[in-house]
Amino acid sequence: MPEIPLDIKLSTLPDSPGVYQFYDTDGKILYVGKAKNLKKRVSSYFHKTHEYGKTRVMVKKIDSLKHIVVKTESDALLLENNLIKKYQPRYNVLLKDDKSYPWICIKNERFPRIFPTRKLIKDGSEYYGPYTSMKTVKVLLELIKSVYPLRTCNYDLSPEKINAGKYKLCLEYHLGNCKGPCEGLQNSEEYHKQIDDIRQIIKGNFKSSLHYFKTQMKSHAKEMQFEEAQRIKDKIEVLENYQVKST
Structure with a gap:
């Protein structure tokens, strides 16, 4: 079946969000781009003078194109x-x-920090995203922070330095936002259980966290520790409310 000429493909592009791919005469992919409106964006390459020389060179090499239509501009970004x-x-x-x-980074370290970033560093850290806005990332991180106490300092929390008493508890500990791993008040196993649950939350799976907190709430209620049970109940409500919005 003969290849459809480029000018015909351009004229039949839809006014929809999507992703386009340019190819050279050898069928090698030159460029991948996204568009809110495929027809307008792709046509602009061929109907205007480009400021950058590299763009002009690329356009001259384009022999064919493919496109994929998606529902939203956000879907186009991810694709x-x-x-x-x-x-x-x-x-x-x-x-x-x-x-x-923006991405969410779970840092590759003994007590991992979790923070937003626009830079992906190949140091073994985990990156989740990309997200279409920093606001979305901040809302998700605020949720995580309200449920799980995590460290925010950038200290090297190696066993040797903790045992040598290199660090002192900071304000975050006294505010209840951190459990003090810097002074050995929280072990890495407990901390990494939190990180495992946070990974699932970022992926949209709240089952593990909700099960854990509901079990804890029942245990505290059984021991008549009603204040602690109420505190955990508040966390459950935060997670359940976010889960509904996320879904």
Whole structure:
């Protein structure tokens, strides 16, 4: 079956969100991009003068294109990101702009910190995203912070330094936002159980966290520790409310 000419493909592009891919005469992928309106965005490459020489060179090499229609611009962003990772198109590197999207990082360290970032560093840390806005990331991290006490300091919490008494408890501990692993008041096993539950929350799975807190709440109520049971009940309500919104 003969290849459809490029000009016909351009004229039949939809006015929909999606992802487009440019190919050269050898069928090698040149560039992957996303668009709120595929017809307008892709046509702009061929109907205007480009400021950057690299863009002009790329356009001259385009022999064919493919497109994928998605429901929303956010879907286009995520698909574009995955395709760039998969194919590593040459001009996505050469024409890379300063715009980067936010991620949630679980730092590769003994007591992992969790924070938003726009930079992906290959040091073994985990990155979740990309997200379409920093606001979404902050809302999710505020939820996590309200439920799980995590450290925010950047100390090297190695067993040797903790045992040597290198660090002192900070205000975050006294405010109840951290359990003091810097002075050995929280072990790494307990901390990593929290991290496992947080991973699931970020992925949209609240089952493990809700089960854990409900078990704790019942245990405290049975021991007539009603204040602690109420505190955990509040956390359950925060998680359940966010789960409904997330769904």
